[in-house]
Amino acid sequence: MDSNIEKKEYNITVYTENQIGLLNRIAIIFSRRKLNVESLNTSPSEVESIHRFNIVINETEDVVKKVARQLEKQVEVLKVYFNTNEDVIWQELALYKVPTDIIAEHVSVERLLREYGARAVVIRKDYTVFETTGHREETDALVEVLQQYGLIEFVRSARVAIIKDSDGFHAKLREFERLEPGEDVIENEYLNKGQKVFTM
Amino acid sequence: MDTLEINDKQTKESVATEELSGSQILLKGLIEEGVDTIFGYPGGAIMPIYDALYDFKKELNHILVRHEQGATHAAQGYARSSGRVGVVFATSGPGATNLITGIADAQIDSTPMVCITGQVFASLLGTDAFQETDVINITTPITKWNYQVTDASEIPEVLAKAFYIAKSGRPGPVLIDITKNAQIQKVEVEAYQKCEHIRSYRPYPIVRQNYIEKAAALINSAKKPFVLFGQGILLGNAEKEFQAFVEKAGIPSAWTILGAGAIATDHPLNVGMLGMHGNYGPNVLTNECDVLIAIGMRFDDRVTGRLDKYARQAKVIHLDIDPAEIDKNVKAEVPVWGDCKETLPLLTALVEEKSHDEWLAKFRDFTQKEIDQVIDAECNPTSGELTMGEVINQLNILTKGDAIIVTDVGQHQMVACRYAKFNHTRSNITSGGLGTMGFALPAAIGAKFGAPDKTVVAVIGDGGFQMTIQELGTIMQSGIDVKIMILNNQFLGMVRQWQELFNDKRYSFVDITSPDFVAVAKGYYIEGQKVSERENLVGALETMLNHKGSYLLEVMVTKENNVFPMVPQGCSVSEIRLK
Numbered sequence: 001m002d003s004n005i006e007k008k009e010y011n012i013t014v015y016t017e018n019q020i021g022l023l024n025r026i027a028i029i030f031s032r033r034k035l036n037v038e039s040l041n042t043s044p045s046e047v048e049s050i051h052r053f054n055i056v057i058n059e060t061e062d063v064v065k066k067v068a069r070q071l072e073k074q075v076e077v078l079k080v081y082f083n084t085n086e087d088v089i090w091q092e093l094a095l096y097k098v099p100t101d102i103i104a105e106h107v108s109v110e111r112l113l114r115e116y117g118a119r120a121v122v123i124r125k126d127y128t129v130f131e132t133t134g135h136r137e138e139t140d141a142l143v144e145v146l147q148q149y150g151l152i153e154f155v156r157s158a159r160v161a162i163i164k165d166s167d168g169f170h171a172k173l174r175e176f177e178r179l180e181p182g183e184d185v186i187e188n189e190y191l192n193k194g195q196k197v198f199t200m
Numbered sequence: 201m202d203t204l205e206i207n208d209k210q211t212k213e214s215v216a217t218e219e220l221s222g223s224q225i226l227l228k229g230l231i232e233e234g235v236d237t238i239f240g241y242p243g244g245a246i247m248p249i250y251d252a253l254y255d256f257k258k259e260l261n262h263i264l265v266r267h268e269q270g271a272t273h274a275a276q277g278y279a280r281s282s283g284r285v286g287v288v289f290a291t292s293g294p295g296a297t298n299l300i301t302g303i304a305d306a307q308i309d310s311t312p313m314v315c316i317t318g319q320v321f322a323s324l325l326g327t328d329a330f331q332e333t334d335v336i337n338i339t340t341p342i343t344k345w346n347y348q349v350t351d352a353s354e355i356p357e358v359l360a361k362a363f364y365i366a367k368s369g370r371p372g373p374v375l376i377d378i379t380k381n382a383q384i385q386k387v388e389v390e391a392y393q394k395c396e397h398i399r400s401y402r403p404y405p406i407v408r409q410n411y412i413e414k415a416a417a418l419i420n421s422a423k424k425p426f427v428l429f430g431q432g433i434l435l436g437n438a439e440k441e442f443q444a445f446v447e448k449a450g451i452p453s454a455w456t457i458l459g460a461g462a463i464a465t466d467h468p469l470n471v472g473m474l475g476m477h478g479n480y481g482p483n484v485l486t487n488e489c490d491v492l493i494a495i496g497m498r499f500d501d502r503v504t505g506r507l508d509k510y511a512r513q514a515k516v517i518h519l520d521i522d523p524a525e526i527d528k529n530v531k532a533e534v535p536v537w538g539d540c541k542e543t544l545p546l547l548t549a550l551v552e553e554k555s556h557d558e559w560l561a562k563f564r565d566f567t568q569k570e571i572d573q574v575i576d577a578e579c580n581p582t583s584g585e586l587t588m589g590e591v592i593n594q595l596n597i598l599t600k601g602d603a604i605i606v607t608d609v610g611q612h613q614m615v616a617c618r619y620a621k622f623n624h625t626r627s628n629i630t631s632g633g634l635g636t637m638g639f640a641l642p643a644a645i646g647a648k649f650g651a652p653d654k655t656v657v658a659v660i661g662d663g664g665f666q667m668t669i670q671e672l673g674t675i676m677q678s679g680i681d682v683k684i685m686i687l688n689n690q691f692l693g694m695v696r697q698w699q700e701l702f703n704d705k706r707y708s709f710v711d712i713t714s715p716d717f718v719a720v721a722k723g724y725y726i727e728g729q730k731v732s733e734r735e736n737l738v739g740a741l742e743t744m745l746n747h748k749g750s751y752l753l754e755v756m757v758t759k760e761n762n763v764f765p766m767v768p769q770g771c772s773v774s775e776i777r778l779k
């Protein structure tokens with residue numbers, strides 16, 4: 001019951017054909033409902049020619065479920081999953097550009113690297129670019145530190161997430177390619193694995 | 201090439217390919233898809249297709265409309281009366297943007313339609329070229345699928361997909377935008393092949409027997425079961441299966457506006473219309489039934505009224521082909537995914553033969569109250585000005601409920617849908633989900649092309665008629681036989697009704713003046729007359745119906761009449777008002 005009032009972060013994984021215009025078709029499903037997309041990433045998937053969207057929204061399960069069904073309804077969408085943060089392994093990548101001279105003068109770079117799991121990607125006379133990968137809090141923490149040392153540029157990538165409890169899409173795709181789908185492809189009522197519609 | 205058998209693999213492989221222009225490929229593909237009627241309007245960016253069409257006049261009947269919006273509504277009317285896919289041609293830019301209302305209407309009312317728009321040369325895309333509009337992005341939220349073709353070789357596959365998507369599963373509109381270079385380009389093509397499967401698209405969810413069993417058990421245990429049915433029955437061609445189901449289970453059944461005609465109006469288990477201006481019993485008893493069986497309907501807010509006071513006591517069984525509809529507005533205790541053509545017989549097999557006489561009698565009691573307090577005065581007045589209801593009532597008597605009734609949007613629409621008799625499926629054609637004024641006249645034209653043997657009567661308000669009045673030109677030129685009945689209350693009546701009831705009669709811009717409609721029709725060489733006296737009504741209706749060819753009848757009706765019953769916005773269905 002409280003899943004219908006409590007908002008939390010959901011990781012929506014969308015397996016799609018690779019087609020121009022699909023990004024827009026997917027994006028407007030959120031914007032039409034005034035849902036804020038926290039993060040959106042598109043990338044190849046484990047299956048050649050199949051694309052994978054990772055979308056993060058902060059919403060109630062009820063809303064996410066409905067959105068997932070609308071997404072799956074699109075002709076070029078093969079399958080949609082949604083998972084809470086506990087159900088996925090996720091990472092975001094961040095880049096930080098700082099003046100090399102200030103950094104060299106004020107901080108022990110070694111300590112920085114160790115403490116924040118950062119890596120220097122480029123070291124030039126004028127600037128240095130660090131990179132960290134991790135959860136939001138981790139990448140954010142380093143911003144705060146570097147802000148004091150003249151942070152020139154900061155950028156963080158969209159989130160990518162792997163579903164802990166997934167066997168990948170290969171087998172599923174083979175089912176989709178058959179004219180008559182097998183039982184487990186049609187899991188509209190089980191958009192989220194193990195969650196039966198009757199418990200809603 | 202003409203004798204080519206596309207189903208015969210052997211023949212196909214042995215036949216040499218031939219070189220055709222994109223335009224020719226398109227038209228041949230349309231013919232392969234069984235298209236014989238196109239509603240359209242030419243222009244610069246679609247000229248190569250129109251040039252090719254010149255050679256296909258025999259196979260493809262192109263109806264020149266007077267505005268592209270009319271083409272979309274005509275295609276909708278055609279699709280709704282015939283069950284086939286409506287086809288529209290329009291040029292780029294303004295031609296394409298004029299399609300928007302009709303596409304949106306087809307999307308929300310699940311009408312199969314394929315729109316072909318011309319587009320500027322691919323090399324000019326994104327340059328703000330003359331008559332360039334980004335029609336793909338404009339139509340993305342209102343199409344089931346759309347695609348821009350920039351190379352002629354894409355056309356056969358894209359067209360085949362378009363038809364498959366438009367008509368399969370839950371139908372809807374599809375748009376193909378073809379750049380001018382692709383229309384001209386010549387390419388070698390193989391024989392046309394229809395699309396039967398798209399791996400990312402599952403139009404028919406698998407039917408699960410365990411839910412059918414759960415549903416049947418629930419129905420068998422019900423004391424006060426109630427069926428709500430919608431257009432899904434028509435779209436699934438499941439009228440017979442539906443009738444067999446309700447007759448065996450003996451369940452009172454009420455319709456959404458788009459479900460009208462799925463079962464005959466006079467069938468003893470048909471208890472009337474749902475929703476804001478629906479019948480008294482079905483609305484009130486929605487909040488009294490114990491099991492609610494929704495079939496091919498989507499719990500639109502005009503049907504449910506206030507959701508948190510809607511059928512809370514009932515266990516809901518929802519049959520729908522579109523999984524996204526399940527639990528969207530009303531939570532289903534038992535969801536039955538699938539085409540109702542398939543699921544209904546499975547359910548029928550498991551339900552017990554019953555008759556819920558006492559429960560059914562309750563509906564009849566409410567009907568009697570409604571007759572006494574609303575219907576009698578509306579349909580059988582003996583004094584005062586003419587009413588919309590009596591016009592529809594007299595029309596029923598003359599057509600015996602066999603005509604196709606196409607309605608526009610407003611009071612006359614609600615009155616026509618409430619009181620018209622529908623003996624046949626696909627005989628109520630109206631803009632339900634979008635409520636598009638201006639729909640009826642062009643939709644009636646399309647409906648007649650889709651069902652040439654039927655009498656088609658368009659029931660239109662004085663306001664809505666002026667929105668697409670130019671399609672009288674299409675009637676004139678095509679010679680199609682459509683009966684046009686304007687119910688003239690000299691008001692934007694439905695808005696006036698709301699202003700009377702909810703805005704203290706502050707009539708803000710609802711007073712609309714009209715031209716001499718009969719004279720306008722005459723200008724288009726369409727015969728007509730105006731009637732305002734009761735004693736002339738039946739004669740005038742007979743004249744209209746017996747006239748060879750199109751006819752316009754303007755009926756002057758009471759100015760300030762209200763449509764009742766009414767569930768005011770924000771109220772529960774059981775708070776329905778009789779006055």
Ligand SMILES: Cc1ncc(C[n+]2csc(CCOP(=O)(O)OP(=O)(O)O)c2C)c(N)n1
Pocket residue numbers: 608609610611612613635636637638660661662663664665687689691692693694695
């Ligand atoms: C295109 C469009 N514009 C506005 C409306 C809002 N609207 C709904 S009913 C109505 C009045 C219709 O007047 P008329 O055609 O005379 O029909 P009546 O209600 O009088 O029978 C209006 C303006 C609409 N549904 N569609």
Ligand SMILES: [Mg+2]
Pocket residue numbers: 610661662663687688689690691692693
């Ligand atoms: Mg009016």
